[in-house]
Amino acid sequence: MEASLAVSLMLLGSVAFIFTLIYMLNSPDQHIRSYTWNVVTASIQIFMAIILQDAWTASLKWYMLPADAGPLLVNALYFGLLLSWHSILQVILAATCGVRCRRPQCHRSMVLNLKCWAVTFGVASGGMSKLAWSNLQDSFQDNLAAAALLPLVAFATLCGMFHCFDTLRYWVALSDDGRVDEYEEIWDSYTDKTEDSVLSMAVALVLVKAQHFAMSGTLPLVNGDLRPGTVMPSQAVDLCLTCLVWVPVIVLVDRCVPAHYPVFKRRLTLTAGNCIAFGLINSTTRWVLQECGPDTAGAMLSLPVALLVTALGMFLIYSLDFVADMERHTGSVEANIRQMVVPISTLIGFGWKKAFGDAAKRLVAEVDFFPDPVEHLILALILILWILPGWRAYFLPVIMEQELAKADTVFSKVAGSGEGAATSEKQTEQKALLTAP
Incomplete structure (x- = not known):
C-alpha cells in the first residue's frame, strides 16, 4: 500500500469514525448509547x-535476557x-x-x-x-x-x-x-x-x-499474525465463518452449565466471546493482506484493519440491538443477544491497539x-x-x-x-x- 493512500484512508476513515461515534453516543435508543459508551x-x-x-x-x-536467549x-x-x-x-x-x-x-x-x-x-x-x-x-x-x-x-x-x-x-x-x-x-x-x-x-x-x-x-x-507463506485465497472467509462456531457455544453454556457454577459459566462465556473477537480480527487482517498484497505491514496494515473492525463492530451493535428489541424473545434469549456486545468491545479495542502499537514502533x-x-x-x-x-x-x-x-x-x-x-x-x-x- 502506498503511503499517500494510507494517509488518505486515515483522514477519511478518522472523520467517518468520529462522526459515527457522535451519532451513536447521542442515539435516541438507550441501548445503543450504552453499548457505544462501553465500547469506547x-x-x-x-x-x-x-x-x-x-x-x-x-x-x-532487552535488559534481562541475552539476544540469543532460548525459549x-x-x-x-x-x-x-x-x-x-x-x-x-x-x-x-x-x-x-x-x-x-x-x-x-x-x-x-x-x-x-x-x-x-x-x-x-x-x-x-x-x-x-x-x-x-x-x-x-x-x-x-x-x-x-x-x-x-x-x-x-x-x-x-x-x-x-x-x-x-x-x-x-x-x-x-x-x-x-x-x-x-x-x-x-x-x-x-x-x-x-x-x-x-x-x-x-x-x-x-x-x-x-x-x-x-x-x-x-x-x-x-x-501475536496471532500469519507466518510468511500461509495466506490462502479463501482463508479470510473461512476464518470469519469459523467465528460463528462460538456463537452457539455461548448459548449452550448459558443453558447447560448449572447456575450454581457461576464463575465457571462466566469464564466459559467470556472465552467464547473473545474467540469471536480474535477470530474476526484475524480474518480482517487476512482479507486486507489479500487485497493490498502480502508485503503490507506495520501501520499500513493495522490502520485499515482497525477502521474495518470498527465499522464491523458498529454494524454488529445495531444489528444485535435490532434483534434483541424484537418482542418474540424471552428475557434469557434477549440477555444472550445483548451479551454479544462484550466481544465487540474486545474486537475494536484490540484493532486500535495494534494500529497505535505499530505507529509507536515506527516513531521510536x-x-x-x-x-x-x-x-x-x-x-x-x-x-x-x-x-x-x-x-x-x-x-x-x-x-x-x-x-x-x-x-x-x-x-x-x-x-x-x-x-x-x-x-x-x-x-x-x-x-x-x-x-x-
Missing part, C-alpha cells in the same frame, strides 16, 4: 493497558511477569478499598478508582497472560495435538492460580478482625471479575491459533536517544498520563452511573448503622452491588 471505554482501556504491558515487557527482555528463558520471564502483574493488581485494589490501611473517605471515588485500576491492571495482566501462553504454544509448531491441548492446560492452570490468590485474599481479610467486612467483599468481587477477563483473553487467543493451525497446517506467530525507530524498547516505554507512559485522567474523569462516571447510584444508597445505609457494624443482609446487598469491574 473498553477500546481506551485495552489500548492503554496493552501498550504499557508490551513496552514494559520489551524493556525488561525456556523467555517463557520463564513471561510467566514471571504474569505473576508480577497479577500480584500488583491485588495490592492496588486492596489499597484502593482500604484493606489493611486507611479507609477511603469518599465511597464514590473509591468505586470509580476500583474500576479504573481493575481494568487497567487487569487488561495488562490479561495481555501478559496472552503473551506467555501464546509464546509457550509457539514451541509446538509441528504438533497440532499439543497446540490444541494447550488451551485446556492454560484454563486449568489459570483457574488454579486464581484460586490460590482467592485463598490469600480471604486469609488477609480475616487476619485483622476475624471477619470479612464490606470493603474486603468489594475488593474480592472486583478482583474475581478481573481474573475472569485475564483468563478469557489468554485462553481465547491460543484457542483461535489452534483453530487456525488445524485449518491451514501452520501455527500463527505469537526514528529516535536514537535510548534503545527502542526504552523509548517505547517512555512513549507509552506519556500517552497513559495524558489519556488515563480524562478516561477516569469523563468516561467512567457515565458508564457507571447506575452502579454509582446504588453505591451511594448502600454506603449511606452502612454509615447510618455504624461503619463495620452492618447486618448480614446489608453485607449481602453490598456484595451484589458491584459485580462487573
